[in-house]
Amino acid sequence: MTIIHVFSRRRLWPLALLAATLAPAAALAAGYPQVTGARLAAAATDNGWLMFRRDYAGNSYAPFRQIDTANVKDLRLVWSYRSHLKEGYEGTPIVNGDYMFITTPKDHVIALNAVTGKVLWKYEKSLAGVALKTVCCDVVNRGVALYGNDVYLATLDNYVVALNAETGRVVWQRQIKPADVGYAMTLAPMTLKGMVIVGESGGEYGARDFIVALDARTGRELWRRYTIPAPGHLGGNTWPKGMYKHGGGSAWITGTYDPSTNTLFWGVGNPGPWLAKLRPGKNLFTDSLLALHPRSGKIKWYYQYTPHDSWDYDGVNTPVITNLRYHGRQYRAVVEANRNGWFYAIDRLNGKLIYAVRFTRATSVAGFRNGKPYTDNALRPTLTKQVFTCPSFLGGKNWWPISVDPLTHMAYVPTIHTCMTMKGAPTFYKAGLPYLGETFKVVHDPDDRNWGALQAINLDTGGQAWDHESALPWDAGAMSTAGGVVFSGSARGHLYAFDARTGRVLWRSPQLSSGIIAPPSTYIVDGKQYVAILAGWGGGTPIWGGQMVESVSNIPRGGHLYVFALP
Amino acid sequence: MRTRGLALALSILLAALGVQRGEAAGAPALFAAAQARAGRAVFEHKCAMCHGRRLQGLSGPALKGPLFASRKAGYTVRDIFLFLSVNMPAYAPGSLSAEQYVSVMSFLLQQNGFPAGRVALTAQAAATSTVALRYHGPAGRRGQHDRRASDCAAPGARAPSAGRTAPRRCKPLAAGAAGSARRVDAARSRPGAPERLR
Numbered sequence: 186m187t188i189i190h191v192f193s194r195r196r197l198w199p200l201a202l203l204a205a206t207l208a209p210a211a212a213l214a215a216g217y218p219q220v221t222g223a224r225l226a227a228a229a230t231d232n233g234w235l236m237f238r239r240d241y242a243g244n245s246y247a248p249f250r251q252i253d254t255a256n257v258k259d260l261r262l263v264w265s266y267r268s269h270l271k272e273g274y275e276g277t278p279i280v281n282g283d284y285m286f287i288t289t290p291k292d293h294v295i296a297l298n299a300v301t302g303k304v305l306w307k308y309e310k311s312l313a314g315v316a317l318k319t320v321c322c323d324v325v326n327r328g329v330a331l332y333g334n335d336v337y338l339a340t341l342d343n344y345v346v347a348l349n350a351e352t353g354r355v356v357w358q359r360q361i362k363p364a365d366v367g368y369a370m371t372l373a374p375m376t377l378k379g380m381v382i383v384g385e386s387g388g389e390y391g392a393r394d395f396i397v398a399l400d401a402r403t404g405r406e407l408w409r410r411y412t413i414p415a416p417g418h419l420g421g422n423t424w425p426k427g428m429y430k431h432g433g434g435s436a437w438i439t440g441t442y443d444p445s446t447n448t449l450f451w452g453v454g455n456p457g458p459w460l461a462k463l464r465p466g467k468n469l470f471t472d473s474l475l476a477l478h479p480r481s482g483k484i485k486w487y488y489q490y491t492p493h494d495s496w497d498y499d500g501v502n503t504p505v506i507t508n509l510r511y512h513g514r515q516y517r518a519v520v521e522a523n524r525n526g527w528f529y530a531i532d533r534l535n536g537k538l539i540y541a542v543r544f545t546r547a548t549s550v551a552g553f554r555n556g557k558p559y560t561d562n563a564l565r566p567t568l569t570k571q572v573f574t575c576p577s578f579l580g581g582k583n584w585w586p587i588s589v590d591p592l593t594h595m596a597y598v599p600t601i602h603t604c605m606t607m608k609g610a611p612t613f614y615k616a617g618l619p620y621l622g623e624t625f626k627v628v629h630d631p632d633d634r635n636w637g638a639l640q641a642i643n644l645d646t647g648g649q650a651w652d653h654e655s656a657l658p659w660d661a662g663a664m665s666t667a668g669g670v671v672f673s674g675s676a677r678g679h680l681y682a683f684d685a686r687t688g689r690v691l692w693r694s695p696q697l698s699s700g701i702i703a704p705p706s707t708y709i710v711d712g713k714q715y716v717a718i719l720a721g722w723g724g725g726t727p728i729w730g731g732q733m734v735e736s737v738s739n740i741p742r743g744g745h746l747y748v749f750a751l752p
Numbered sequence: 753m754r755t756r757g758l759a760l761a762l763s764i765l766l767a768a769l770g771v772q773r774g775e776a777a778g779a780p781a782l783f784a785a786a787q788a789r790a791g792r793a794v795f796e797h798k799c800a801m802c803h804g805r806r807l808q809g810l811s812g813p814a815l816k817g818p819l820f821a822s823r824k825a826g827y828t829v830r831d832i833f834l835f836l837s838v839n840m841p842a843y844a845p846g847s848l849s850a851e852q853y854v855s856v857m858s859f860l861l862q863q864n865g866f867p868a869g870r871v872a873l874t875a876q877a878a879a880t881s882t883v884a885l886r887y888h889g890p891a892g893r894r895g896q897h898d899r900r901a902s903d904c905a906a907p908g909a910r911a912p913s914a915g916r917t918a919p920r921r922c923k924p925l926a927a928g929a930a931g932s933a934r935r936v937d938a939a940r941s942r943p944g945a946p947e948r949l950r
Contacts, residue, residue, distance in 0.1 A: 272811055316809075316819035323811045365825070610838045610846065617825045618835050624845040727843075728802060728811055734843045738801075 217351045218282040220331040225376060226444065233280040234706040235331055237373040238586055242506035243441035245588035245664045247707045251714040252751060253668035257682040258692045260749040263715065264302030266295070268744035273702055273723020275584075276328040277373065277662070278746065280708040280717070284350060287719060288326040289744055292340045296353060299717075300710050302748065306353035308338075308346075315342045318365045318617050319390040322725035325371050327439070332376035332401045339370035339383045345399055347381075359404035361385075366616040367392035375439050376401055377449070377479055384436025388454040388471075388499065391431030391620035396440075396451050396475075398482060410482035412436055412453045412470050419484060420469030428464045431614050433457030434471045438501040438584050442479065443519075443533055449479040450506070450519055450533075454499035459578075460609045460622030461495030462567055468493055472500040474521070476536060486536035490523045491558065495565045495623075496549050496607065497578035498525040503586045505596070509644045511539050520589065520644065522598045525550045526581030527558070528642055542647035544640065545581035545600050546630045549574045566623060568609035577605035577627040583660065583725060586704050590665040593685045595641040595650050597663040597671050602630040602637065603733065627731030636733055639663065639673050639681075641688060651688030653681075657736055658726055662704025672716060674701025676737055680718050680747070697747055700740040702726075716749045779888040781869025782829065782881065783858035788868060791859025794852045798841045807863055812842070816863045821887040829881035833857050837875070850875045865889045 224231060229240035230248055238245045252260065268274075272290035279286045285299040292310035297303060317324055320341055330337040335356055336348045342364035347356040361383075362368040367390035375382045380398040387394050398407045412434035414420040424432060433456050440451035456464060456471035472491040475484055491498040504519045509530060519533040526547025530539040538556035551561040564574040585599040605627050612622035629636075637659030641650040657676040665671045670691065671683040678701060680694040700722035707716045721744035727737055796805065802812035807820075814820050821827065837853040839845045848856075854875050862868065865888030 314819070316813055316822070316825070318813045318820075318825070320813070611834070612838070613831075613834070615827070615831055617827075618831060619839055621839060624838060626844055626847075723811060729842050731843050 217284060217334060219333060220281055220376075221333075222378065225332070232709040233282060234277070234708050235279065235281060236375070237277055237328060237330070237439045238441070238503055238505075239706070241377070241442040241444065243503045243586070244505060244507065244591070245586055245662065245704065246590055246666070247664070248667045249707060249709060249714050250666070250668045251709070252666065252670060252707075252716065254670060254684055254691055256751055257668070257670050259751055260682070260692060260694070260716065261752050263748050263750045265748065266297060266302055266304070266746040267698075268293075268295070268721075268746075270744055271742040272721075273323040273325045274719040274721025274744045275325040275371070275703050275724060276719055277704050278706045278717040278719065279329050279331060280706065281331055281350070283710045285717070286329045286331075286336055286350075287746055288328050288338065290324045290326065290721075290723070292326055292338060294329060294336065294338055294348060294353070296336075296350070299708060299715065299748075305351075308348055308353045308355075310338070310340045310342070310344065310346065312342060315364045317341060317369075319367050319387060319392075320369045320371070321386075321389045321619075322728060323723045325724060327371060328373035330374040330376045330381065332379075332381070335401065337374045337376065337381050337401070339372055339374050341369045341371065343368050343370055343385070345374065345381055345383055345404065347401070347404065357404040359399065359406075361397055361406070368394070370437075372437050373439050375442070377442055380407060380479075382440070382449070384438070384440070384451060386435045386437040386454075388433035388435040388457055388497075389619045389621060390617070391433070391457050391614045392435065393430055393432055394435045394454070396436045396477075396482065408480075408482035410475070410477060410484070412475070414469065423467040423469045425464055425466060431457055431620060432464070432468065432471065435499065435501065437499075438503060441504050441506055441519075443506045445517070446533060447479065448485060448533065449477040450504040451475050451477060452499075452501035452504060452521070454501050455494055455497045458612050458614075458620045458622040459495065459497055460612070461493050461565060462609065463612075463622055466493065472498050472525075474500060474504055474519070474531065474536075476533070488529075488531055488536045488538070489558075490527070490529065491525045491550055492560065496525070496574065498523070498549070498580065500524065501584060502582060505587060505589045506533060507589050507591070507644065509539070509594070511645060520596060522582045522587050522596065522600075522642075524576070524578075524580035524582065526576045528596070528598070528647060530644070530647070540647050542642075544598055544642060544649070545602055546575040546604065546632065547581060566607045566609050568611075571606055571608035573604060573606050575604035575630060576601070577603035577731070578607075578625060579603060579627060579725060579729060585660060585702070586662040588663040588665040588671065589644070590671070590685055592667065592669075593641075593650075593665075594644050595685070596644055597665060597673070597685075598640050598642055599659045599661060599663060599673065600638040600640055601658045601660075602633040602635055603627050604630050605731065625731070627729065627733055629732060636736060637676070639671075639683070641671075641685075653683065653688050653690070658730070658733055660700075660702045660724060660726055664705045664707065666707060672705045672707075672718075674703070674705065674718055674720070676700040676722070676740060678720055678740070680705065680716070680749070694747070694749065698741065698745045699743050700737070713750055718747055720745045720747065779866045779886075780883060781867045781871075782861055782877070782883065783866070783868060783873035784871065785868035787855045787858035787872055788862040791855035791857070791862070794848065794856040795859050798848065798852075799856065802842065807860075815860055816887070818887045821864045821885045823886065827885040829857070829861070829883045829885055830879060832860070832885055833878040833881070837879075854878055861885075862891050865891055
């Protein structure tokens, strides 16, 4: 295996630390560019990468043309940074001016100079006394949000922490739930209209999850939207008596925002316990897309992707706001490649389905009637019946963000090809323990020996435009650029550049020190475009991947940030 | 050095109070030593990659120590056994034999300071045991355990300090839904004496 080291970080370490301790004055002098609401609204065209999926629409698309299909092969490593933590790295490097912020497993934040890689400060959330009992899919963090002069972090022990962007000092912190009793946070927060908005995980532990908006300046709670309604509220009658209290419905991936309709979109995860037999009903708003009033969290409409789910088909994939033309009609849409293996285009004005197409083998959700999905009830497990169905609970796609390119009008979708066996099992609710009621094993799709792919879907037809197959699962997010290049990383540890139109591989980085499960980001400082990616294998696949686990068990662990540019 | 001196003083004090080594821990013997040995092998092959060779926790949580087997978490042996024998290892839940699950449970008990005894743990016993799963100090050194590990207090006991919740009152453990298995009250059982859970 080739592992690239442009320079040894280890040797530079003491120097970097020394520089960091001496540097604050210099850093301050350079000045941190304030992140205003106006800048966030225009994040799509900012030179930095100001939020999780770059802009409120969630496109993961940058209008930069410097790196293009012709010269991308000349990309070189400019700097790198190694972290000592060995768990998974799922964070997007966030960039404002020449400040970069990355997060590591277990909630560390590191601020670096985006051009030189010099460490400016580090913050480590103290997790002393926290057992990390109720974190299903690795002790990951997906990055920070920015607003004003602050950097926001959501933690595994359910704190939202505001840090000063120049010093890393805590401005305020607020715990929205105790640790270890079913709730945890792994997502990148969203800053919107002076609020910090986060969502809780816990669909495997009998949590009753929620999305919460805090005042960005003080941490004061402004609204809380439970994703599982109590009796007497909209959807409350879709649960058997009392079951809503442990109904799951996690909200563990950052939402998106549409200014034209003033709507906040947020995905909701699976119901608890997993075994649907135990909770007759539609189980709203699990596996759904919520369209919310951003000021109150009130529900405008919802769309349920998987009714009465028994397969852990979290509907938390990033809902991307885009316009499309389907059968001659123009739509203002929100699109998403769902865990259940279907790619959905939904009218974002009213929540009506425009179309849904399979993007991988999908049998549990069998089809659509009047714009609503129906399931194959023969594929529902019971205590005595084992089923075989597709995709596995890891999904046709897991959380890895898709990218939507307005020029090609394609969605680039990280994909896994899996099926599973699943059977009911006894379960009981106990705070701190999983609440599943099923056993399972992830296996190959019988018709596809590859575990993964990155594919392009034509937004106007739902048809596949190109497909890059991979023997190993494709567990990393995608990013597209105006230079006609799509970037995404592989489990083997190569950052790939694809031709956005054809899927041809234009460039592949040397093998990095670990596999990639994070999305890349790109930014421009002093007229030069950079591409940043965190390598650091881990996440859900090596834990829950069943038959897939063996294929990835030799991937080296460890976190490493790499920044590339043209010479 | 200082801590060792302190520990020594503490053990003299405890001895003076008639608290014998191990007794304060109140951990009943629930498994045979050979089971814990077999359980270690199972653990290393099937669990360590996620929970750590020293059970310290990696992508999966720690399975040893005061954070895992805490009063706050309130687990019983039954809770943990039923969970792990159905849901672990995560990549292939339920895939081990009953014997392997019982031995890995024995290993977890041993690692959390429970003593081995003469009678082997059975799947039935593990699945019905309401013994509180508490950390009783490092395996094999139960004398110096964490006193807070006991899950209830005698009537009239005060909360240890301001801000901490008072320990639950001790009461005889009620026979639960699981039926006929004999309940073992952790506080009453003699250390080292094998408890027959049926």
